[in-house]
Amino acid sequence: MNAMSETAEPLVMTMSGINKSFGDFHVLKDCALDVPAGSTVVIAGPSGSGKSTLLRCVNLLEFVDRGSIIFEGQEVARERKRAFAIRRKMGMVFQSFELFPHLTVLENITLGPQHILGVDAKTARDEALALLERVKIPAKAEDYPESLSGGQQQRVAIARALAMKPRLMLYDEPTSALDPEMIKEVIDVMAELSEAGMTSIVVTHEMGFARRAADRIVFMEDGVIVEDAPTDVFFSSSANPRTRSFLEQLVH
Amino acid sequence: MNISFDLVLQYLTSPAFLRGAGMTLLLTGCALVGGIVIGLGLALLQDARAAALRSVAVAYVWLFRGTPVLFQIIFIFNVLPAVGVTLSGFTSAVVALSLNEGAYMAEIVRSGLRAVRQGQRSAGLALGMKNAQLMRFVVIPQALRVVLPSLGNQAIGMLKLTALVSVIAVEELLLVANQTASADFRYLEALIAAGFYYLAITTVFMFGQSWIERRLSTSRQARDKRISLTQRLLGATSSAGAIR
Numbered sequence: 086m087n088a089m090s091e092t093a094e095p096l097v098m099t100m101s102g103i104n105k106s107f108g109d110f111h112v113l114k115d116c117a118l119d120v121p122a123g124s125t126v127v128i129a130g131p132s133g134s135g136k137s138t139l140l141r142c143v144n145l146l147e148f149v150d151r152g153s154i155i156f157e158g159q160e161v162a163r164e165r166k167r168a169f170a171i172r173r174k175m176g177m178v179f180q181s182f183e184l185f186p187h188l189t190v191l192e193n194i195t196l197g198p199q200h201i202l203g204v205d206a207k208t209a210r211d212e213a214l215a216l217l218e219r220v221k222i223p224a225k226a227e228d229y230p231e232s233l234s235g236g237q238q239q240r241v242a243i244a245r246a247l248a249m250k251p252r253l254m255l256y257d258e259p260t261s262a263l264d265p266e267m268i269k270e271v272i273d274v275m276a277e278l279s280e281a282g283m284t285s286i287v288v289t290h291e292m293g294f295a296r297r298a299a300d301r302i303v304f305m306e307d308g309v310i311v312e313d314a315p316t317d318v319f320f321s322s323s324a325n326p327r328t329r330s331f332l333e334q335l336v337h
Numbered sequence: 338m339n340i341s342f343d344l345v346l347q348y349l350t351s352p353a354f355l356r357g358a359g360m361t362l363l364l365t366g367c368a369l370v371g372g373i374v375i376g377l378g379l380a381l382l383q384d385a386r387a388a389a390l391r392s393v394a395v396a397y398v399w400l401f402r403g404t405p406v407l408f409q410i411i412f413i414f415n416v417l418p419a420v421g422v423t424l425s426g427f428t429s430a431v432v433a434l435s436l437n438e439g440a441y442m443a444e445i446v447r448s449g450l451r452a453v454r455q456g457q458r459s460a461g462l463a464l465g466m467k468n469a470q471l472m473r474f475v476v477i478p479q480a481l482r483v484v485l486p487s488l489g490n491q492a493i494g495m496l497k498l499t500a501l502v503s504v505i506a507v508e509e510l511l512l513v514a515n516q517t518a519s520a521d522f523r524y525l526e527a528l529i530a531a532g533f534y535y536l537a538i539t540t541v542f543m544f545g546q547s548w549i550e551r552r553l554s555t556s557r558q559a560r561d562k563r564i565s566l567t568q569r570l571l572g573a574t575s576s577a578g579a580i581r
């Protein structure tokens with residue numbers, strides 16, 4: 086059923102034959118990934134397996150050596166000159182939040198729409214306040230990021246990305262810098278967005294989030310996509326020995 | 338020796354001294370801006386990929402830090418005309434002071450740029466900023482906060498350096514005081530008047546700097562904290578960057 090509905094949806098992003106090296110170090114090896122509209126794909130895998138690099142290649146913070154990335158029907162893998170315009174259509178959330186410390190929460194969110202997309206100040210502000218409601222921190226608009234908890238900062242970072250009205254959200258281990266009691270508040274926001282149909286790629290080891298929100302789970306190791314399976318298959322009957330041992334470690 | 342306070346007051350309010358103080362301020366402002374622009378250029382050269390460009394920056398800093406400012410001022414005013422470049426006293430002064438300041442500013446600019454973490458740049462790029470937007474909205478505002486104390490020190494240092502250009506007959510404060518003194522034979526009063534202006538301007542700079550620092554601060558605690566004038570004075574008169 087999952088596979089059927091997936092093929093029916095158009096692909097927001099599809100990549101194939103992706104290879105990327107840093108010097109002699111071959112980080113991504115023939116990676117391929119389809120992301121249908123409205124779906125959430127979780128990427129998991131051991132440290133150093135190339136998950137962050139894969140995400141950074143998708144939004145052109147890194148450029149692939151070989152391979153194709155088709156975003157909204159257009160080949161973008163080699164669009165160095167237009168990379169900024171393509172990035173405006175993707176939101177990215179970082180492990181270390183990366184809110185702009187010299188701007189208030191509200192200014193962090195309105196900066197993109199107002200100064201990059203040219204939305205007028207009033208509209209940008211209203212939309213930012215609505216987004217703060219959505220990520221459940223409406224009372225902090227005038228505060229500076231440093232006075233917020235990690236969980237709050239990450240939810241502001243999500244709001245900042247959403248303010249650009251992205252077609253695709255990329256999250257790189259959004260909860261791994263957080264204290265355990267704050268992980269849930271961030272995951273809840275992300276899961277609600279996924280349930281509302283936001284197309285997302287999420288690098289995470291939070292299997293609770295994966296079970297709840299992911300349509301598919303991709304397992305990476307040493308730059309290779311080892312497994313790409315629907316969520317229920319991944320958890321119940323993955324035949325891949327790598328995946329199994331990874332899951333056992335997580336349960337442990 | 339008796340001192341006439343009336344005369345001091347008369348000097349302080351005279352158009353000549355006011356113009357001199359104005360000229361000193363103008364020189365300070367122009368040379369600082371020039372120094373920042375040159376410093377930015379040098380900072381980019383110093384971090385350039387090509388080794389040849391990096392050597393240019395090193396040679397520049399070596400040249401301008403290794404010779405006295407007074408030498409540079411006299412050189413530009415007196416020697417350049419021989420090769421067909423004749424600049425007015427004011428222009429020579431601004432050029433010489435800017436060139437010299439740039440050699441020191443480069444290090445300050447670099448420390449500011451380095452203080453902006455790579456992740457911040459990634460975040461700006463991920464929002465779809467072009468390079469110029471990244472500079473304007475992310476890098477420069479954060480770098481500026483880091484270098485502001487050093488910039489304040491440089492501003493005060495520059496104010497004092499401008500006195501040197503009296504040797505090429507630019508009508509700044511010290512030259513005015515000197516001329517007035519020798520015309521009236523009243524050195525004490527004329528120099529007190531000039532000293533008063535220097536101290537007044539320095540003091541305004543210090544308060545201005547502290548005000549800007551508090552305005553730009555993102556934490557309430559720092560906004561309420563004041564650095565005392567003595568602390569600033571001691572910091573500013575000792576080696577650059579003493580206030581951190």
Ligand SMILES: Nc1ncnc2c1ncn2[C@@H]1O[C@H](COP(=O)(O)OP(=O)(O)OP(=O)(O)O)[C@@H](O)[C@H]1O
Binds near residue numbers: 112
């Ligand atoms: N800019 C770079 N230059 C050189 N090597 C890099 C660069 N970025 C990443 N690497 C290397 O590529 C490999 C994959 O890195 P990547 O960050 O993509 O892994 P990851 O799966 O995200 O790991 P983690 O779970 O630790 O975040 C690592 O060995 C890393 O050291």
Ligand SMILES: [Mg+2]
Binds near residue numbers: 136137138257258
């Ligand atoms: Mg990573």
